[in-house]
Amino acid sequence: MTTHSATLAVDEAVQARRAAGHDVLHLGFGEAGVPVAPGLAEVLTDAHLRNGYGPVAGSPQVRAAAAGWFTRRGLSTEPGQILFAPGSKPLLFALLAAIGGDVVLPCPSWVSYAAQAALLGRRVVSVPVPAEAGGIPDPELLERALRQAHADGARPGALVLTVPDNPTGTVAPAEQVEAVCAVAGRHGLAVISDEIYAELSHHGTAPSPVRYLAERTVVTTGLSKSLALGGWRIGFARTPAGSWGRRLQRELTGVASEIWSSLAAPMQAVAAHALDDPPEVTAHIAAARRLHARIAAEVHTRLRAAGALCRPPQAGFYLYPDFGPAREALRAQGITTGTDLATALLDRHGIATLPGSAFGEPGTALTLRLATSLLYGTTPQQRHTALSAREPETLPWISPALTRLSAALTELTAGRHRRPRS
Amino acid sequence: MTTHSATLAVDEAVQARRAAGHDVLHLGFGEAGVPVAPGLAEVLTDAHLRNGYGPVAGSPQVRAAAAGWFTRRGLSTEPGQILFAPGSKPLLFALLAAIGGDVVLPCPSWVSYAAQAALLGRRVVSVPVPAEAGGIPDPELLERALRQAHADGARPGALVLTVPDNPTGTVAPAEQVEAVCAVAGRHGLAVISDEIYAELSHHGTAPSPVRYLAERTVVTTGLSKSLALGGWRIGFARTPAGSWGRRLQRELTGVASEIWSSLAAPMQAVAAHALDDPPEVTAHIAAARRLHARIAAEVHTRLRAAGALCRPPQAGFYLYPDFGPAREALRAQGITTGTDLATALLDRHGIATLPGSAFGEPGTALTLRLATSLLYGTTPQQRHTALSAREPETLPWISPALTRLSAALTELTAGRHRRPRS
Numbered sequence A, B: 001m002t003t004h005s006a007t008l009a010v011d012e013a014v015q016a017r018r019a020a021g022h023d024v025l026h027l028g029f030g031e032a033g034v035p036v037a038p039g040l041a042e043v044l045t046d047a048h049l050r051n052g053y054g055p056v057a058g059s060p061q062v063r064a065a066a067a068g069w070f071t072r073r074g075l076s077t078e079p080g081q082i083l084f085a086p087g088s089k090p091l092l093f094a095l096l097a098a099i100g101g102d103v104v105l106p107c108p109s110w111v112s113y114a115a116q117a118a119l120l121g122r123r124v125v126s127v128p129v130p131a132e133a134g135g136i137p138d139p140e141l142l143e144r145a146l147r148q149a150h151a152d153g154a155r156p157g158a159l160v161l162t163v164p165d166n167p168t169g170t171v172a173p174a175e176q177v178e179a180v181c182a183v184a185g186r187h188g189l190a191v192i193s194d195e196i197y198a199e200l201s202h203h204g205t206a207p208s209p210v211r212y213l214a215e216r217t218v219v220t221t222g223l224s225k226s227l228a229l230g231g232w233r234i235g236f237a238r239t240p241a242g243s244w245g246r247r248l249q250r251e252l253t254g255v256a257s258e259i260w261s262s263l264a265a266p267m268q269a270v271a272a273h274a275l276d277d278p279p280e281v282t283a284h285i286a287a288a289r290r291l292h293a294r295i296a297a298e299v300h301t302r303l304r305a306a307g308a309l310c311r312p313p314q315a316g317f318y319l320y321p322d323f324g325p326a327r328e329a330l331r332a333q334g335i336t337t338g339t340d341l342a343t344a345l346l347d348r349h350g351i352a353t354l355p356g357s358a359f360g361e362p363g364t365a366l367t368l369r370l371a372t373s374l375l376y377g378t379t380p381q382q383r384h385t386a387l388s389a390r391e392p393e394t395l396p397w398i399s400p401a402l403t404r405l406s407a408a409l410t411e412l413t414a415g416r417h418r419r420p421r422s
Helices: A006-019 A040-046 A060-072 A088-099 A111-119 A139-151 A174-186 A243-259 A265-274 A279-305 A324-331 A338-349 A380-388 A399-413 B006-019 B040-046 B060-072 B088-099 B111-119 B139-151 B174-186 B243-259 B265-274 B279-305 B324-331 B338-349 B380-388 B399-413
Strands: A082-085 A102-107 A124-128 A156-162 A190-194 A217-222 A235-238 A368-371 B082-085 B102-107 B124-128 B156-162 B190-194 B217-222 B235-238 B368-371
Touching: A040 A265, A040 B040, A060 A082, A060 A235, A060 A265, A082 A088, A082 A243, A088 A111, A088 A156, A088 A190, A088 A217, A088 A235, A088 A243, A088 B243, A102 A111, A102 A139, A111 A124, A111 B243, A124 A139, A139 A156, A139 A174, A156 A174, A243 B088, A243 B111, A279 A380, A279 A399, A324 A399, A338 A368, A338 A399, B040 B265, B060 B082, B060 B235, B060 B265, B082 B088, B082 B243, B088 B111, B088 B156, B088 B190, B088 B217, B088 B235, B088 B243, B102 B111, B102 B139, B111 B124, B124 B139, B139 B156, B139 B174, B156 B174, B279 B380, B279 B399, B324 B399, B338 B368, B338 B399
Parallel strands: A102 A124, A102 A156, A156 A190, A190 A217, B102 B124, B102 B156, B156 B190, B190 B217
Antiparallel strands: A082 A235, A217 A235, B082 B235, B217 B235
């Protein structure tokens, strides 16, 4: 019925290859790749007596901390609008369940949205993103797709936006977010704004849809990316103020109570601490943001040099190159799909990526998603060094990896490979 | 669309009453009520560097530990049959999703099974339990219900059994489990055996359905009850050996990858340690088991003295009295449903319980579920003392609570209350 999440599957495949002695350059997985911020381990330790279940939505302390965190970022929020979960992934699933209706997604978009919709028996309405940036559909195409969807008997209920975006690593311009929200509002959609990368916008802040469709936009986020705590599973949502938002908060709490009960209490303690924005935590995030920006820019330059089209990275640690300009050279090597391309990179060059088809694109698209964050090192010491380096791209475990990537890309796009695949 | 899980809802209501200064005797929530076992806090602390996502099913270490744990309990298991999750609740949900089909439940049964089925758009086929014990349906009624369900157009796919049982606190006899498994096998059902209370069987072991329908039975369990770690959210499942089991393991991993990614890595470290059965952990569980047995037996005596029917407790910390024999006396006080009875206990006597209707029974059933584990104390010190007490029922914070409960029950069943409710 379901397939293994493509991002998690490629990570497990890479670990297996490495265990078998292969040298793999892992650009397939959105692990943030920096160490745990100072102070968090102590909070985790101090929380070990908290073994009771506690409230579904989170403790009063952690909900107040999250409300303060949003409020300090210009979005006035009450603790009653907050709900915590073991990661933002279960929150997205619970929101699709609670909001109801079919699901409208930008294309490309993160691998799990469509899979979650399928688990709930919902249809997906897929709308291409504009040229400028990913994460939001093209407003005109959205209008058209919604009309067509209704004509086809679909009942669109939720529009998922990703600001900043995964897989493209870009930030949608404010005017496009506004235009998309206007269309969503006219069609009575709820907006789920996945803002897990908001703290990692390279320059300035990202325009949240909640500013344009305040009473119908739910924001989801968490600590997996900004603080590299994917393995601690800490996510939270902000439901809107107003009567629709209050009803959604109740529904969402109900779904949460039946699927996961609550976020682990020691992890709630960690979140309550981190979301108070202590200086050592904000400094850690700032250093990570700089590292992500610098390495993503470096890889972008190399992708362009190898002949790929690619939007310049603006947030997080992703790039989404399109190798369409090299289609003829690739075809001569037996490469006609994004999956062929990802397979050739892995088999011939030991470089793991994900094809655009994992993000909803047609198989023939010669797009890949590259995550650059696992270039920072494999040991905590290397990652610490990368985090504080002035020129991390010159570090002796990063520089050769970049060279290896350039060589592999150039060989592929120049058609210098001598053995076609089949 | 959904309601808040009844058990979590009553807990939050009690906390709110207490915060408002009311003295509530909390018998409504299945919190195991004992302290954290020795050694676990240190493991949690030592695991703080594990911030990466890791494999969906769990690390090789924790899967090996769980396989060893099952194997030492007489159920030979390979690590590949194990999958971890943030609690057993998400596992039950993912299993219903992965197995497919409508859901057959004993009546009464734990509150979330039916709610999860509803979230997935599945029908529920509800079959009464026999007089001896809860957690499994009456075998003859099951056969009849399945035929009727097929005639009504339902497509039963999964049968959920609870051995030992919540809400009745009983252990089904082996021959009844065997008979139910035979019916399930003939009808091609998969069995989901919820064994979260297996370590808390008061005398001897509980008969797992996996012994009778080995290739079609999935076992779910976790550390929330045996080690009172509800707030740490650690659950795991064992899929069967054989080709159906291998396919289910893949499907389950796929669903897990889309809904929750993985159990938090520090919690995996805790599980790997605890599931190796170190002596201080098994001693802690043995002490908890003795405490649960002793207090549940004490409350059972008092329920019978007040005129309720009630199966003797055999596992965990639950009792499921039926006040049917006092129906006339209760009616004279305006109490005609289980909800009326629970409301009267809370409003007149400050005693929180749950009505049988929360577990799937008709509203007119005068049944309640009592959880006895929150009688052990409200502070870690009280709980430590209760855990090691030879006669915990005589402790100065437990004995008066038992007396208060007896007085309230006797007043209700003897009809001594002067003011009818409406």
